[in-house]
Amino acid sequence: MASEGGATGYIVHHLTPLTVGEGFWTLHLDTLFFSAFLGGLFIWFFKGQADKATAGIPNLTQNIAEMLVEFVDGQVKDTFHGKSQLIAPLGLTIFCWVFLWNFMDLIPVDLLPGIAGLMGMEYMRVVPSTDLNATFAMSISVFVLIIFYSIKVKGVFGFAKELTCTPFGPWMMPFNLLLKVVEEIAKPISLGLRLFGNLYAGELIFILIALLPPLIQPMLSFPWAIFHILIIVLQAFIFMVLTIVYLSMAHEDH
């Protein structure tokens, strides 16, 4: 628990990542490790199910994988009316990966950092979605895809026309451009910040609860954890759905 610096020190300690490097070339090792580890978990599970996938009677794990796949596929089909090899797998990856990130939030706040501390690592922040780098990495990748598909579907000229001539017609070109650029830039920023903000706040509250006397802690952390089960799924779902929506918007010709 809080060893030095009291409550503030404890909180700051928990929210400081394990880093190497200087300046921009700083790497958050904990974020990189846990997100890669969870990504591996995701790949391991789904690859296993994909290899075993049969048209016969599915077993429990196959059922879970198929449920997720069909859930994502349904979301994509509801929103995106076209053919794309990318969008549905992208949605599945985002949903599962973000869910796993967020799930780390439910692990007791002192467990993994404590173990890491025993192994000599001073800082350990286990929830990748409380790192802006992780959430923005994802939202910026989605943004790149939005731009890519906008240009691919509408052509450079078509996309430029959409940026400059909507919504107010060619006479308002500079204003249109400003509006459109803000609209486009707002997409990755809102995506990244929403996920980060929710999970950061959630983690912060867990840390605050951990500061309370041990007998009171379960009374607060238990309901908060239950509430958080909803939050982590919801945030993963929102990230996925918005990605699908943005990409289908990029595919639509006005």
Place this chain on the structure above:
Amino acid sequence: MSINATLIGQMITFTLLVWFTMKYVWPPIMEALEERKAKIAEGLAAAEKGQEEIKLAEKKAKNLLKEAKEQAAEIVSMAQKRANEVVEESKETAKKEGERILQAAEAQIEQEMQQAKEALRKQVASLALRAAEQILKEEIDKAKHKEILEKATEQLG
């Protein structure tokens, strides 16, 4: 809370994950799902077809049964008719035969009666003659009563 190179690392990981999912995870699972869907649809169609076939077979069986019953009834009625005919025929023949036998018997009886009559007449005639002879031997003169004798003989003959 600064943006740094971690972002690039995360983007690489993300890209790899999406690529892997797109290439190796999504297609086989979707394929299996589609295949199962097709299988289920096939099964349902087959079940429906089977049910229809059962209905058809039932209808056919009913028709066959009805036909068979009709045929049986026809056969029975024909047999009855034939039996009646046979009975009538044999009655007729029996009657005719009886009549014929009766006639033959009657004819025979007639004939035998005629024969008996003839024989009897002859015997009575000779007996009467003998009796008359014996009586007449005593009293009647043959020549004297010749006319009477002749008359009697004539009556008996």
